[in-house]
Each structure stands twice: as structure tokens, then as C-alpha cells.
Amino acid sequence: MWSLGATYLEVFTQSTPWAVKAIHELHVLMAKQTPPHGLKHLDEQYKELTLLLSYQPAARPTASDVVAFFKSGLAPHLEARAPKKQQEGKRGPKDTYGCTQFQPGLPEGESEESMEARRKRLTDIYCRSGRQGEETAEVGQLMAATFYLQRRQLNAMPSPTIVNLKSQWPYLFSPKGLIGHFQLLTDMQVLSALEAAMEDCGNMIVDLFKTRPTNAAVKEVLNNHNHSEDLPYKVLKLVMAHFNEDVGGLIVQAEGCATVADMESSNLPVTPRLILLGESQEHHQRWMISMEGCVLCEGGRLGTFTTGLGTLFTTYYTFNLQYQDEAASTLEFVQRCLVGINPERGTKASGHKKRKAPSQVSSFLRKLMDFRYRVAISLFS
Template identity: 30%
Template sequence: MQDIYGCIKWNVKFLPIGETQESQQQKMEKLKAMYQHSSEANLEEIKNLMKSTFYTQRQEVNQGKSIKYLREEWPFLFDELGMSVHFKELTGIDLKETFTRNLDLKGKRLLNYMTTVCVNKSKKFLQTYARLQRMRGQQSSCSDDVKEMVLLLLSYFDEKEESLFFYVEDTCLAEEVQLEQVPVTPAVIVCGTSCFSSTRYMLSLDQNLINTNISSFISALCLMFGSYYCFNIHYPSELASTLEFLQRCFFLINPEKGTKVESKNSKRRLNVNPRVLTLIQELSDQEWREG
């Protein structure tokens, strides 16, 4: 249930019409060759090839093939373009477009709620907010708003920043990242002392670097989130609320049943995290009052 949560095409039973195992293999090899020269590759062709081989990609993911194997055989699956094709087929949702559209609609309101209402409710949250303001300095770009929003969400739900972000020196090369210290679940590796000072990100999964050159925080966040769905990964309990809030509020994945949170005991989980529901409710109440 946790694997198929939020998916519309999790297990594809038949090859696309006109496709054979051989044609799928040929397309896979072609994609690998194109990845070697991705700066010259035709983006539309990559999209079409990724879409037509979705059946085989799903088979291999659902068989439990390792991330290392998938990275070698389907390199575009870990790239922004390829993952967005797979995610759209799998969930019916445009990964980055949906996030950025909802960011425009709700981001400012959420940040405003956090910085005017939540700061008065909790001393710990106020301290986090003050620390982020010092780190952020005078910067006022949209990207910095998103960084602040995610870090404040983690603080609001009392979840650990280090479960989601791993900080390295801004000059750190991929081979210098100490992967044994990185979380096993999808983690954004921030090249810099803080999210605000960084202009380069990497993504790790199963303590493997799967993308070493991500230029924007929003892209890194979308790739991190998309990985949970594309590779059948459960939300770790220490990030359960933050990820579910992003899922429901910004990525618009709203199943009525089930949960994507790993179960550590036999205790029956509620279908929707009550803390997430409360925050969504308070935000809509605030919009209604201001509206």
C-alpha cells in the first residue's frame, strides 16, 4: 500500500502497443548513449523515449533493482527531465510545474503565517526563525523564500533538518562527499554552509550520489520529493509531516486512504496526519479571514 500510494500507474501489466522486449532494450541503450552526450541531445526525443520505456523502468524499480543498477541503466531517470516524465506517468502530476504553480498560489501565505502567527506560539520556532533571518541577511529572492519556507516547516513540525539536508564545503567535489554520513533516504546535499549561501546542490539516495550538478534549490527539492514516488521509498518517520504537507499542499497528491510513512510498529496510522491537516486548515482559515 505504501508503494502504490498516490500513484495511478504503479504496476503496468503490458508493454505499449507495438513494443517488444527487444525494442525496449534498444531504446534503453539509445537513452544511455544519449546521456553520454546529453548537452547535444534532443530533449523531445529523450522525453518520448523515456515515456515509451516507462513499462520497463517500472518493472525494474518494482523488482527491487538497486539504485546503483538503475543509475547505470536509466541515467535520465535521475535527471530533472527524465524523472519528470516518469513521475507524470506514475502519478498523473507534473512534478516541477505543479510545485512552482502552487508556490505562487500559497508560498507567500504560508511564509506569512509562519512568520506572524507561529513565531508567537513557540519559543523554539521563534529561535529558528531568528537564526534563519541572520543567515538569510538582506536577500529577498523567490528562491530564498522557498528555502526559508521549507526550513520553517521542518521546525514547525519539529523534524530534523539533517534528515533532509546534508551540508558540505561549497568547493566540495562529488567524490569528496562522505556518503556514509548521509541519510539513506533521499537527501539534498547543499554545497555551502547554508541553503542561503549555496548555488549548487547534489542529490543522494541509498547513500549513492544520483545527481551531482543541480543548479537550483527548487529543482533539488522536486528531485528529492519525486524520488520517493519513482523509487518506491517510504517517508521516514522523522520527516513524515513535512513531506506529507509538501505532498498535499504543493504537489497536490491527496489520496484519501493510506500513508507513505514507514511503519515502525503495528499501531494503525491515521490516513491523514492530523498536524498536517491542522496547518492546512489554519492556512485556509487565514485566507478566508483576509479574503
């Protein structure tokens, strides 16, 4: 029963029961009958399981008691964790797809208490300096140092609300915070990757569709083409048209004067969106990112469409999200072709798009490679 309790505690807190670095430290804690450190992270609905970790054997539930609890209360929560049962827009640690540090261990020389102290220091700086504090070296160092704790809270089940996460980690909710977290999580520099990919194949993609429009939707995008339009935005619209996915599956267009309050009162989608502010098709320097009906961050006046797209893309990894059906193939394309995350197996697409999206993207990439080859041959013929 004791081992079962320790296992449940680790499953539902995404952390080890005792925060120790060496086995002798655990022996000391056990001798003192110290309660597991992980208990303070356990959600109230699972508190009954803490009895399994009682130091008094007679106080522990029997196997029959555990089975009864499983049937009455625990089973629905375990079912909700399963990838096949997860509803669109719901968050949770379904897999480690594309991540190199999905849940890192406690850094050497650190403890749960020291991690929490660093987190509180971040919130103190935010209360004193607001968003401007993000530019200080101290905030950058603290955000990197507390990555372990950020991941543990993001991976917790049930998933914490966005409001709660914002209060705990205010500096995560900015383009810089999300992009920095994504880099630690995947070992990928998303903006550098997007910019390099656009320079390498952005115009090639546009030329491919001009030469061989693949459907009526692609032709419509080309016919409505604005020559001053930002290349990455043009590429995204063409790719979405090719996959028969509406631009609204990723992008919300709003008035240039719209505020965060305006957007949050406008019935935003549950799944992530890049909100472009203003009618200009040229640079889209002002944008926001939304998720679960809330605005996560703003791009300000110095942003670009590429920065907005990159920040949007990080949300699927940071918050353990699957790609929404209405943009799954496009996001799979961004992931594999533009960002360069190419796991041998799996996909973040779900439902009927789980097999369709990777297949569509592979087919398109073959067309692109063939077109690139033909262009290269023509230059030397």
C-alpha cells in the same frame, strides 16, 4: 502447479509470464512449448520455481515440494515485501499510493525485445554523448517510450541496486529524468505545482508563523531569518520547525567545492536527502540528491532550491519509498499542500508517523485556511 508457477512468476518479476497482445499468440507459443518470457527477469533465488512451468507434468514439483521450498526459502522474501515489515530506506513495490501508472502494460505494437532494444539505444547514446545527450529529442522520446520497462525494473523484487539502475538507465538519474518519470507515474508536473503553490501561499505561510509562532523552534527560525533567503527554503524550515522535525532530516549542508566523490565518502544517510552546496542562503543554485549513500544526480549551476526540492520529492515515488520518520510530516505537507497529491486513503509515512503525519498536516492546513480567511476579511473590513 502450472497456474501456481505462473502466479509466482508474475509476482516476482512484476510482468506477465508471456509478452503477448492477443490470446491466439499465447496459443501459438504454448503449442511450440515456448518458455515464458518472464523467466529471464526472475532472480536466481527463485529459479527453483521455474520447474512449476515445465511443459512435462512429471517434471513439475509436487505440492509438498512447493510447501517445503516456501518454508525454507520463499517465506522470508515474501515477508520482506510486506509494508509493515519493511525497514526504513528499503525499496520495493509496497503500494501504488498517489500513482496513476504504477505498472503500465506493454505498449501496443511493442514487445519485450523492442523495449530492450530501445533501452540499449539509450545506453549507446549515453556512452557516446554523455549527459549532453539528454537534451536531444531522441532521448526524450526513448525515455517516454520505455516507461513500461523502467517501471517493471523499478518494481522488481528484490529491488535492484542504485548502481545497477544507473547502468541500465543513465538518463533517469538527472533532474530532468526523475521529474519526467514522476510526471508519467503520477500525472503531476512537480515543478509547476511547487512554483504555483509558493506563489499562492508561500508568503501566507510565513506570515502565519510571524503572527502566531507555534513553538520555540519556529521562533528560532524567525529570529535567525535572513531577508535575502529563498522563500521556498524559508517555508520549508518553518514547516519543519512547526512539526518538530530537524532540517537535517531532509537537507545536508556541504561546502561549495564538494564533489560527488566527497559526498559519497561522507557517510550519507540511507534515506533521500537534498544536499545544498555552499553557505549562501539566497538561492542555493548548486545541489545534489542522495539516496542509499549514493549521489543520484546534481542540479548544476542553473538549479534553484525549488528544483532541488521537487527532484528530491520525486525519489519517493520513482523508487517506491516511504517517507523517513524524521521528515514524514513535512513530506506529507509538501505532497498534499504544495504538490497537490491527495489520495483519499493511505500515506507514505510509516511506523509511528503513519497516523501522526496526516493528522498533523490536516491540523496545520486548517490553521492556514483559517488564517487566509481572516486576512481576506480584514482587507474588506
